[in-house]
Amino acid sequence: MEGQIVSLILHGCKVARELESNLPKLADDPNMLSKSCDEVIKAFGTAKERLYTQDPTAHDPGHMYLFREPQESQQPKIEASLQGWLRSSYTQTMDMFPMQLQAERSPSFNMQESGSNAVLVAGLGGGEVEGSARSWSMGGDQLRPLDASDSGIGSSLQRQRRRKDDGERRTVKMAAPRIGNTEIPPEDGYTWRKYGQKEILGSRFPRSYYRCTHQKLYQCPAKRQVQRLDHDPNTFEVTYRGDHTCHMSSTAPSIPPLPLTATEITHEMAQIITTQPPQSNSVPLSRWLSMEHFSLRAGAVRSTSGMVVGGGAGPSSTRSGKEVECPVADMADAMFNSGSSSTSNSMDWFLGDKWESGDKEGK
DNA sequence: GTAATTTGACCTTG
DNA sequence: CAAGGTCAAATTAC
Numbered sequence A: 001m002e003g004q005i006v007s008l009i010l011h012g013c014k015v016a017r018e019l020e021s022n023l024p025k026l027a028d029d030p031n032m033l034s035k036s037c038d039e040v041i042k043a044f045g046t047a048k049e050r051l052y053t054q055d056p057t058a059h060d061p062g063h064m065y066l067f068r069e070p071q072e073s074q075q076p077k078i079e080a081s082l083q084g085w086l087r088s089s090y091t092q093t094m095d096m097f098p099m100q101l102q103a104e105r106s107p108s109f110n111m112q113e114s115g116s117n118a119v120l121v122a123g124l125g126g127g128e129v130e131g132s133a134r135s136w137s138m139g140g141d142q143l144r145p146l147d148a149s150d151s152g153i154g155s156s157l158q159r160q161r162r163r164k165d166d167g168e169r170r171t172v173k174m175a176a177p178r179i180g181n182t183e184i185p186p187e188d189g190y191t192w193r194k195y196g197q198k199e200i201l202g203s204r205f206p207r208s209y210y211r212c213t214h215q216k217l218y219q220c221p222a223k224r225q226v227q228r229l230d231h232d233p234n235t236f237e238v239t240y241r242g243d244h245t246c247h248m249s250s251t252a253p254s255i256p257p258l259p260l261t262a263t264e265i266t267h268e269m270a271q272i273i274t275t276q277p278p279q280s281n282s283v284p285l286s287r288w289l290s291m292e293h294f295s296l297r298a299g300a301v302r303s304t305s306g307m308v309v310g311g312g313a314g315p316s317s318t319r320s321g322k323e324v325e326c327p328v329a330d331m332a333d334a335m336f337n338s339g340s341s342s343t344s345n346s347m348d349w350f351l352g353d354k355w356e357s358g359d360k361e362g363k
Numbered sequence B: 001g002t003a004a005t006t007t008g009a010c011c012t013t014g
Numbered sequence C: 001c002a003a004g005g006t007c008a009a010a011t012t013a014c
Helices: A002-021 A030-054 A074-096 A098-102 A132-139 A262-274 A284-305 A327-337 A354-359
Strands: A119-122 A169-175 A192-198 A207-212 A223-228 A235-241
Touching: none
Parallel strands: none
Antiparallel strands: A119 A169, A169 A235, A192 A207, A207 A223, A223 A235
16 A cells, blocks of 8 residues: 555656656647646656545644654554645645646536545636736735835825735644644645734634745745634635745745745655654655655756746845755754744744734633 | 734725 | 735734
């Protein structure tokens, strides 16, 4: 079973690599491009499916919980990790490649996975905004043009706010962690800053509003709403709006919010898995992943990471006095060094009840 | 001291 | 006008 999955993933990687190396040639051939993309997606998708069917009872709230319970038995964890990564990478890829994937998903994209804890429920808020929804991510021309300066207190100008159709909305359902504090909203690798909380009619739990921590620095328009489900308090419904434009910055999110190529996805999985505690039993999957894909890093990953695929709105690809790190390294760094300034760092859930106040009931 | 969160007020939308 | 979304001063955390 596992061997099949591995070969599926390998196949996906292979196709992705081929696609990457042939990209210049294929650029003029949308058919071939599409075909290759299909194949990659199919391979990973199938692998993922199998992972789920392999252990339908697995309750994996997503990659954010990968590092919980280091003392747990390793083998199931590895698989859960892989699942989490596949799933999160997949949804994240959806998140980052909306334009590319648009053609491949139905207008009302609906990815449901039985037994899955991260479910992309809805694609677009409305089909008609599809074309215009993204134009702001490049120049910020129509999205909150006054955002940075509309704090016009003292000026006679009224605050100007825009809400109407500020972009695609993607809703993901994520399970609360079962261990530790189940109140915490799900981590997703980005750093968010809470800017509001609101009681929602008919909901027992308030909705929390977050924006990208780097909004100011890079005019990153990404936002998210976190709402605990009424009927299932263990599940959070997370709605994302806007795309991160802070991808390539070093001061930007420490965890790579990069659009992941297929090779990157697997590579990151490898990275994650190889960072499992050393007492880990021999894990064929992880060994394969680490051996197979470390070599990708220098070539494929780096080159693709230098290419801002999702619109190229990210800030400069160099950081002050320092070359852009491989996002994976960044992530690992962030994961284990907790150097980020954000308190919503990805390690928070790992260690404490930090988020509690962020989603407490009532005001 | 700086950055993040809280929270009531304000704004937009339907 | 009600509800949802955002702002920003005050507060809290680091």
